[in-house]
Amino acid sequence: MADCFPYPRIVIAGLSGGAGKTIVSLALARAFVKKGLDVRCFKKGPDYIDAGWLAFASKKPARNLDLFLMGDEVCRRSFVTYGTMEGINIIEGNKGLLDGVDAKGSFSTKTLAQTLEAPIILVASAHKVTATLGAIVKGVVDCSSNCSFGGVILNRVAGERHRKVVSESIKQRTGLDVIGAIPRIEKGAFMPERHLGLLPVDENASVNEVLSFLDEVATYIDMERAVEIGRSSPPLGYLPLPTEKKQKVCRIGVLKDSAFSFYYPENLEALEAQGAELVFFSPLPDTTLDGIDALYIGGGFPETHLEALSQNASFRNALKNLASLGLPIYAECGGLMFLSRSIDYKGKRHEMCNVLPVDIEMLEKPVGHGYATAVVDNENPFYPLGATIKGHEFHYSRPIAYEQEKIRTSLQMQKGAGAIGKRDGIVVNSVFATYIHVHALGEPHFAQALVRRACAFKARKTSYR
Structure with a gap:
């Protein structure tokens, strides 16, 4: 008791x-x-x-x-x-x-x-x-x-x-x-x-x-x-949650600024608890992503910072290069948008990172709004097959131009809109991009898998030296 x-x-x-x-x-x-x-x-x-x-x-x-x-x-x-x-x-x-x-x-x-x-x-x-x-x-x-x-x-x-x-x-x-x-x-x-x-x-x-x-x-x-x-x-x-932190085993980058500000404290703390050292970057002034073993891009309002994001080609190219090398990347909502080829907003096209083979369109009304559940039915870097993910979505954007044969998704939506035709969880190499926001206290796979993949990427980097 x-x-x-x-x-x-x-x-x-x-x-x-x-x-x-x-x-x-x-x-x-x-x-x-x-x-x-x-x-x-x-x-x-x-x-x-x-x-x-x-x-x-x-x-x-x-x-x-x-x-x-x-x-x-x-x-x-x-x-x-x-x-x-x-x-x-x-x-x-x-x-x-x-x-x-x-x-x-x-x-x-x-x-x-x-x-x-x-x-x-x-x-x-x-x-x-x-x-x-x-x-x-x-x-x-x-x-x-x-x-x-x-x-x-x-x-x-x-x-x-x-x-x-x-x-x-x-x-x-x-x-x-x-x-x-x-x-x-x-x-x-x-x-x-x-x-x-x-x-x-x-x-x-x-x-x-x-x-x-x-x-x-x-x-x-x-x-x-x-x-x-x-x-x-x-x-x-008084039955508190465990708050112990493991010894540091990897470095995970986090894009955090006025464009990408949607992070639950528990999500960041869960990564630290699993042994991650968090390194914060901003794609607005920064030009590189040095010294990281994985990357977490949360949601926010990239659409209000499109000029600055598009003009920072050095950062976008650095991110694209790391993605091509197999850097594990977990991207939610605004992060998915940033990894796309481009974002069309109010009739103007803005180049993004070109990691995902999709273009994004901003609309005046919500595309997805509310709680979301999805079943994992395809291989991906972070979630086991058969798992059910609970989260929420709120996005005014959608993919409008994509090459169907190049799109691999890993989530079947049960509740919510998702990204493409009730599908979500776009996978490219070690990149996983979704419109679903998860909370680490309800979805423990998130932090465990991201740290595990970061350690594996770190080990590969070490073996190449």
Whole structure:
């Protein structure tokens, strides 16, 4: 039986997407940090951008908790491994509280709150509604059995009378107190959005304005009450994930900059745990990829950096040369795009690395969006035959020109769009490129295989000397 310890925690949930969960979570995190609390943030679901902002506000790495990708036991163990026992843990939900992959709400924020035994603070937009909002909140609460609700934070409140009527309606119908009432505050140009939500924090040039905005939002929330709600959480059993690291056995390059920023901390840590020394590169200023035994290219927004990527022929040629020599390369989404022959964006063609025999087209609407599962049915560098891969995809791009006889794919999509006709996992030599993002806590083959292949490539290099 695991020992139990306090983990003060709150789930910030919404009635829907766009209710204000992210802004409230960021404002809380920043305010708690300024008060001297140890703040740890988590994001429910597969999300790189909100997690990046949460890390920025809390000044600590933010982790994702996803029941579909990891399962409930791993989510709980991840939380106690990376959460704080002394300060406050903030778990930002996604979509509406009850929204999951089906009508039952499987893998929803509500289910995660139940898994973590965490009290919920519900964020509700009060735009153009008064007493009806109390009925809506009551319906959500009544449909959330085995959940604890700590209070409600209103967003887009028109004035004092509006706040009072809505607050009384919620209190009368649910017994819940409104612990915050945020007026209609314009975010302005300093928090622009892109198709995945907020602009990533490392691309935002107006972070000082963002911080001032969050400070203003925090003045409308009862911070002491939020901490009290968090501290009302029951103790959790301490059964942490293993965090030991093996002795360094290889060097794996990682492309990480504003063009390629979609990396789960656990994926990088899993590589280190298997014995990899991580070496970071940027294909924007760098010209070489020296001294590595494998390469990991995550997702991001290469389409917003196409001019710079295309103009850096030295880096692209260096990558192509290493790929031809058999360097193991694992590429996800934006990484797949970068390895293509070219990317067509807004009518202009941009040359890429020419490692994969495909050209890529950017579209205005998503091609793939949501959870994905695929079965491995062909040989590839990293995944065993017959394995089922769970991940997620969100891409506005697709291959448009490719030589069918030269394309070898290794994944049959069961759920999701994939790359080409419900196929994914493009393989060229020791290169594996996919639109599926995996999380290392749910897919251990990823790190194990990449380090194993890196060691094999390193051994071949040594034998040639």
